[in-house]
Each structure stands twice: as C-alpha cells, then as structure tokens.
Amino acid sequence: MQATYLQQRHRRSKGFSLIELMVGIVVAMAAVIVVMQVFKMSEGARRTTTGGDDAQTIGAIALTVLQRDLRQAGQGLTNPNLLNCDLLLRAGVTLNGLAPLTINHADIPAGDAGTDTLLIVYGSGLGSPEGDRINTQAGAAIYSVSTPSAFRVGDLVIAAPAVRQAPCGLLLSNVAAAPVAPNVTVAFGTAGVAxxxxYNWGTTPRVVAYAVRNGRLTTCDFLTQNCRLTTAANWAEVADGVVSLRAEYGRDSTLPPDAVLDGYDQTTPTTAAGWNCILATRLVLVARNGQLESSDVTASAPAWAAGASAPIGLTGNWKRYRYKTFETTVPLRNVAWQGVPTGC
Structure with missing residues (x-):
C-alpha cells in the first residue's frame, strides 16, 4: 500500500510532458498568427482609409491653388497689343508668347510623362486693365499719361506702342519715382511709344508655372526664378501625391465669333486674335493614395471629361495604388470681359 501511494504521488509531480508543451506552443503560435493577421488587415484598412483621406485633402488643396491663379489669368494683358508678344522680364530673361494661360508653354520644361504644364500670367494694378494712354513721351523713361494717380512707386509697367510691332517685343519695367502729374517715370523706358x-501690372503680378514632377505638383515664379531649369531651387512643391495634371483650352470656334464656348482642345493660339477666342480652361488633377497595396487595386487609369484630347496616363507600378480625380472648368473672366472678339 505504501509503495503504491508513493508511486502515484511521484507520477503526479512529474509536470507537463514534452508532447504537452509542444501542443501548447503550437496552439499559442496559431493564436499569435491569427492576431497578427487580424492586425495586418486592420492596419491595411486603416492606411487605405487615411491614405484616401490624404489624397482627398491634397487634391482639393492643389486644385484650390490652381483655381485661384486661373481666375485672375489675363488681368492687365488681354489687349491685342500685348497678346502673343515676347516680354523681357529682367536682364537675360524673356518670356516668349505672352498670354493669360498657356498649356505646355515652350519656355517651361515638360513634367512627368503624360502630364501637362501650365503658365498663368496676370497683373495686380490699381488702374484700368486696358491701360493708360501715353499722351507724350519725354525721352525714353518719362511717360505723360492721363491718370498718373493710378501708378505708385514699385509698380511694374509695360509700355506698348499705338500700332503693334512685328516682331512684337515688350519690356517690363518699374515706376522709379512718385508720379508728378502728368508724368510717370520708369527705371527702363521704351522709345517711340507716344x-x-x-499698362500697370501693380507690385505683385504673377507669371507662374505649374508642373507635376516626381509625383508632386510644383510651381515656379518666372519673375524671380529661372523656370527653364527644373532644380528644386527654382521649383517649389505645392502638394505631394499629385501624379497627373491635364488641361485643355475652351475655345469659341464660331465664325464670326459669338463669345460662346464651342469645344475644348490643346491647340495653342499663335496670334493675338486667336487668344481672344480662348474663353475658359478645363483641367483635371489626379491625387494618389500613398498606400502601396500588395496586389493590383486599380484596373484602369483614371478618366476625365468625355472627349478629352489629353487622356490621363500613369507610369510605373501604378495599378497597386488608389486614386482620386479632381476636375473643373474655369472661365477666363478677364478675357470674357473684352466682349465678342473681332476675329480668331
């Protein structure tokens, strides 16, 4: 009896066997794997959701910035004596083909493959956007005008002759001294403009370019930077995650013109009359979710307006990302205020 009791007590004190430990470890590992899988799925869903929110926010901000400039496009430069002229902005820097809005301007390097660039120009002067008549001229740098009170020291101005020259080359200068009626004195004048x-462009005109570079919407101010170079020193980032920008001109193609928009295309006008028939622009921005998925989640590239001549094209491993498109049409109101153009 005593021996049997001791043997049973000895068997009860041995603890877990190796098989029991291995089974426990396997069960624990399975539980950990399940927990990690649930966490992975939850984290992936969270990143997809927050990434979509980021794309929504980034695209909305980028579109707002573009619309702000596009609504002002053409202020102070819609007169035929200015349109499509070459403008010397500063020593050694000439803007070729002056216009309110240019898609894929020759002076602006191309952005990412399948994207467009925009060049937007407008002034901020206090006077008439149609300019002030130069009654007489004293030398090259003193203009006698009808309303000198519309000019201030530091305003940027353009003097254009009464008859458009060919070739049409103009100079951007600044008011060098407080006007003394009826004279406005500039730093660098243009001879023969009596x-x-x-034209008064004010103290803060904009000659600003936009381009998508390396998946970012970037901008360059032609008045202060060399926008012909694509270095970071010249192009500032507006929004990360914008992978495409496409745009088209809204054109009055009726003959004779009737100031009614008839269609869209990317054909850039080559004459002042042609620019007078560009009434609007439509554009699309494509923002990308920053979450790279483990498999393809986008079967086809995003699309925009029906009949658009500039389809959205994406490069690289684009199918493993999600996208949001932001599309709008912006009337060029400073062109529309000119009334029905005389020709196109």
Missing part, C-alpha cells in the same frame, strides 16, 4: 498705352 500715343501708345502704359
């Missing part, structure tokens, strides 16, 4: 027009 009976012409002095």
């Amino acid at each position: 009976n012409g027009t002095l």
Whole structure:
C-alpha cells in the first residue's frame, strides 16, 4: 500500500510532458498568427482609409491653388497689343508668347510623362486693365499719361506702342519715382511709344508655372526664378501625391465669333486674335493614395471629361495604388470681359 501511494504521488509531480508543451506552443503560435493577421488587415484598412483621406485633402488643396491663379489669368494683358508678344522680364530673361494661360508653354520644361504644364500670367494694378494712354513721351523713361494717380512707386509697367510691332517685343519695367502729374517715370523706358498705352501690372503680378514632377505638383515664379531649369531651387512643391495634371483650352470656334464656348482642345493660339477666342480652361488633377497595396487595386487609369484630347496616363507600378480625380472648368473672366472678339 505504501509503495503504491508513493508511486502515484511521484507520477503526479512529474509536470507537463514534452508532447504537452509542444501542443501548447503550437496552439499559442496559431493564436499569435491569427492576431497578427487580424492586425495586418486592420492596419491595411486603416492606411487605405487615411491614405484616401490624404489624397482627398491634397487634391482639393492643389486644385484650390490652381483655381485661384486661373481666375485672375489675363488681368492687365488681354489687349491685342500685348497678346502673343515676347516680354523681357529682367536682364537675360524673356518670356516668349505672352498670354493669360498657356498649356505646355515652350519656355517651361515638360513634367512627368503624360502630364501637362501650365503658365498663368496676370497683373495686380490699381488702374484700368486696358491701360493708360501715353499722351507724350519725354525721352525714353518719362511717360505723360492721363491718370498718373493710378501708378505708385514699385509698380511694374509695360509700355506698348499705338500700332503693334512685328516682331512684337515688350519690356517690363518699374515706376522709379512718385508720379508728378502728368508724368510717370520708369527705371527702363521704351522709345517711340507716344500715343501708345502704359499698362500697370501693380507690385505683385504673377507669371507662374505649374508642373507635376516626381509625383508632386510644383510651381515656379518666372519673375524671380529661372523656370527653364527644373532644380528644386527654382521649383517649389505645392502638394505631394499629385501624379497627373491635364488641361485643355475652351475655345469659341464660331465664325464670326459669338463669345460662346464651342469645344475644348490643346491647340495653342499663335496670334493675338486667336487668344481672344480662348474663353475658359478645363483641367483635371489626379491625387494618389500613398498606400502601396500588395496586389493590383486599380484596373484602369483614371478618366476625365468625355472627349478629352489629353487622356490621363500613369507610369510605373501604378495599378497597386488608389486614386482620386479632381476636375473643373474655369472661365477666363478677364478675357470674357473684352466682349465678342473681332476675329480668331
């Protein structure tokens, strides 16, 4: 009896066997794997959701920035004596083909493959956007105008002759001294502009380019930077995650013109009359979710307006990302205010 009791007590004190430990470890590992899988799925869903929110926010901000400039496009430069002229912005820097809005301007390097660039120009002067008549001229740098009070020291101005020259080359200068009626004195004048027009672009005009580079919407101010170079020193980032920008001109193609928009295309006008028939622009921005998925989640590239001549094209491993498109049409109101153009 005593021996049997001791043997049973000895068997009860041995603890877990190796098989029991291995089974326990396997069960624990299975539980950990299940927990990790649930966590992975939850984290992936969270990143997809927050990434979509980021794309929504980034695209909305980028589109707002573009619309702000596009609504001002053409302020102070829609007169035929200015349109499509070459403008010397500063020593050694000439903007070729002056216009309110240019898609894929020759002076702006191309952005990412399958994207467009925009060049937007407008002034901020206090005077008439149609300019001030130059009654007489004293030398090259003093203009006698009808309303000198519309000019201030530091305003950027353009003096254009009464008859458009060929080739049409203009100079951007600044008001160098407080106007003394009826004279406005500039730092660098243009000879032979008596009976012409002095256009006031104010102290903060914009000659600004936009391009998508390396998956980012970037901008360059042509008045202060060399926008012909694509270095970071010249192009500032507006929004990360914008992978495409496409745009088209809204054109009045009726003959004779009737100031009604008839269609869209990417054909850039080559004459002042042609620019007068560009009434709007439509564009699309494509923002990308920053979450790279483990498999393809986008079967086909995003699309925009029906009949658009510039389809959205994406490069690289684009199918493993999600996208949001932001599309709008912006009337060029400073062109529309000119009334029905005389020709296109």
